[in-house]
Amino acid sequence: MKQVSANIAHDLKTPLNRLQMILDTASEKNLSGQKIAAELAEAHAESLQINETFDALLRIAQIEAGARRARFTDVDLGEVLQTIAEIYADVAEDDGKSLSLAQPQETTDxxxxDRELLTQMFANLVExxxxxxxxxxxxxxxxARQGERVVAGVADNGPGIPAEEREKVFQRLYRLDHSRSTSGSGLGLSLVRAIADLHGASITLGDGQPGLAVAVSFPLAMD
Known part of the structure; x- marks a missing residue:
């Protein structure tokens, strides 16, 4: 708990300082009779982002502690990916993109x-x-099954991630330069790594030529 508290305090220090600066500016403008609607809207957005970051940090800590192993059951990854495809296909289309699932010829082993966490993992990768x-x-x-493992993939033909950055993106709050203009806490891939580790899975980020090819390799369930 001490370590979790220290991590949260460290990771939230910058956004909390930013929120304080916004509110200080709003207070000064209010005293001089200026409008502060823009500052209040910015403070509201910042507080929502802080809450999202706080929730994600707690969730990662819970997963890393192994608390969710009690909920483990045998799960078909093909079914999990089918659910993700059904949920996000329309979202992708509305955004001018396409999302498809390469159905295996037969049900994957x-x-x-934890089905909920696995769904969260692939939702994060798609998002x-x-x-x-x-x-x-x-x-x-x-x-698809590969030997004694089941490998799930999420691949795109977008800009990809430079080779020297691929391990760094799993660090908490790390964001690529071109990602700083988009919304997000920088914790999505940290949560993905925590879920993979909980399941004894390995995760690799490769070059999709073009784009990014994410492969998550899980051990088969024991009979």
Missing amino acids: RIHG NALRHCPSGTTIKLSA
Whole structure:
């Protein structure tokens, strides 16, 4: 708990300082009779972002502590990806992009895990692609058995991530330069890594030539 508290205090220090500066500006303008609607709107948006960051940090801490293992059951990754495809296909289309699922010829072998967290993981990966890729991008989901593991993929033909940045993006609050103009807490991929680690899965970010190819490799569920 001490470590979690220290992490949260550190990661929220900058946005809280930013919120204080906005409110100080609003207070000064109010005293001089100036309008402060813009500052109040900015403060509201900043407070929402702080709450989102706080919730994500707590969720990551809970996952890293292994508290969710009690909810593990046998899960078909193909079904999880089907759910994600159904939820986000229209969202992608409305944004000028396309999302499709490469259905395996037969049901993929099951893994042992928390269905809710796995859904969150792939939702985060898809939302990341939707947020950072331009109109016209195609996003493809897949799942297939490879030896004694099941590998799920989320690939797009967007701008991708430079090789030297691919490990850094899993750090809490780390954001690429071209991502700073978009909304987000910088915790989406940190949550993805925490969920992967909880499930004993490995995650790699590769070059989609063009775009980003994310592969998450899970051990098969034991009979």
